[in-house]
Amino acid sequence: MKYLIFLFVPFLIFSQNNHTDKLYLIDGKEYPCTVTSLDDNKVSFLYLENRNESIIWDAVDKLEIENFGIVYQKAKGFNSDYDLVKNFVKERANKILSKKNKEELLINSEISKLNSDSPTAKKWSMGVLFVPYYLGEINQVIVDIYPPYVIVYNSVTNEINMEWFLNFSVTEQFSFIFDFSYNSDYYETKVIQSRFTNYDTTKYGVFDNKGIKKLNIHLGGKYYFFKKIPETVNIFALAGFGRQFAFAERSNVDLIQSPGSPISESNEAEYLENINSLWKLYLGFGAEYYLNNSLSIISQVRFLYSSSSGKLNKRYKDDYTTRTTSSEEKLSNWITRIGLGLNFYF
Numbered sequence: 001m002k003y004l005i006f007l008f009v010p011f012l013i014f015s016q017n018n019h020t021d022k023l024y025l026i027d028g029k030e031y032p033c034t035v036t037s038l039d040d041n042k043v044s045f046l047y048l049e050n051r052n053e054s055i056i057w058d059a060v061d062k063l064e065i066e067n068f069g070i071v072y073q074k075a076k077g078f079n080s081d082y083d084l085v086k087n088f089v090k091e092r093a094n095k096i097l098s099k100k101n102k103e104e105l106l107i108n109s110e111i112s113k114l115n116s117d118s119p120t121a122k123k124w125s126m127g128v129l130f131v132p133y134y135l136g137e138i139n140q141v142i143v144d145i146y147p148p149y150v151i152v153y154n155s156v157t158n159e160i161n162m163e164w165f166l167n168f169s170v171t172e173q174f175s176f177i178f179d180f181s182y183n184s185d186y187y188e189t190k191v192i193q194s195r196f197t198n199y200d201t202t203k204y205g206v207f208d209n210k211g212i213k214k215l216n217i218h219l220g221g222k223y224y225f226f227k228k229i230p231e232t233v234n235i236f237a238l239a240g241f242g243r244q245f246a247f248a249e250r251s252n253v254d255l256i257q258s259p260g261s262p263i264s265e266s267n268e269a270e271y272l273e274n275i276n277s278l279w280k281l282y283l284g285f286g287a288e289y290y291l292n293n294s295l296s297i298i299s300q301v302r303f304l305y306s307s308s309s310g311k312l313n314k315r316y317k318d319d320y321t322t323r324t325t326s327s328e329e330k331l332s333n334w335i336t337r338i339g340l341g342l343n344f345y346f
Helices: 002-015 082-116 268-275
Strands: 021-025 030-038 042-046 052-056 060-065 069-073 124-135 138-143 150-155 161-169 174-196 201-224 233-254 263-266 279-290 295-317 322-345
Touching: 021 042, 030 082, 060 082, 124 295, 161 322, 174 233, 201 268, 201 279, 233 268, 233 295, 268 295
Parallel strands: none
Antiparallel strands: 021 030, 021 060, 030 042, 042 052, 060 069, 124 161, 124 322, 138 150, 161 174, 174 201, 201 233, 233 279, 263 295, 279 295, 295 322
């Protein structure tokens, strides 16, 4: 921007340049000007703010040209070579016009470069969004090993997330958004226990593990209420949908088998995947401050609705009984997510 102002300086100086010619009219008034052409009927010249003007010879008392002095007087006519003066005026006008055109082309070129480098002209942007806080309750699911049933309870857990997003601008004020995030948790325990008495020895061992990986993908649209200009704040609205894909592993294995040990089977891993694979819809708004043509700070709030369902089947068998259990759960949540991030335009 500073460079562009520097380019404007000579153009502004030219537009306010002191004129080197002078017109004396028959009413006694004098007008500094720059004569651009002469013909048999009139004098054409540049006057205030370089406006093109002309006046008929009958209104001219005297005419003074830059290097020639007084070249015309009403009572005597031209006292200098008319063709020489006319050619001088014409060549000078061509030089002035050429210089003006070059300066305008240079300024337009720099403006074009600035426009092509502005956030508005750049189609793509990507960034990261830090989500340190959200409002709302999340349904948590616990599956008991024995007896086989499901516990669902509400909790407020302040999960901290990092999201990566990619924007593609369709117009100056509308763009598509693609973002995703990933998180996972896993635990495993291995217990071996031996008990010795005077009568016998008992050994017990179990391996228990549970892990779940969550991949969140969203696709939406963002509408800016104003054009993107560096060093300004722009507000926007956004809406979209998404899906959380869950990948689970779950096992509970007796490490030391003994005759008559009970058998417990379930589709718990499949159930955990289904109950954590959420369909999502969201609405939101935010603001973006453009630090320069390539980098901005973004802050946004999203109101996100999600739902999922899952069916758990379990079978338990020992020497005396066989027991089967089937339970189906449907969950939904409303969450408000508040995030702050950086956006890079390219």
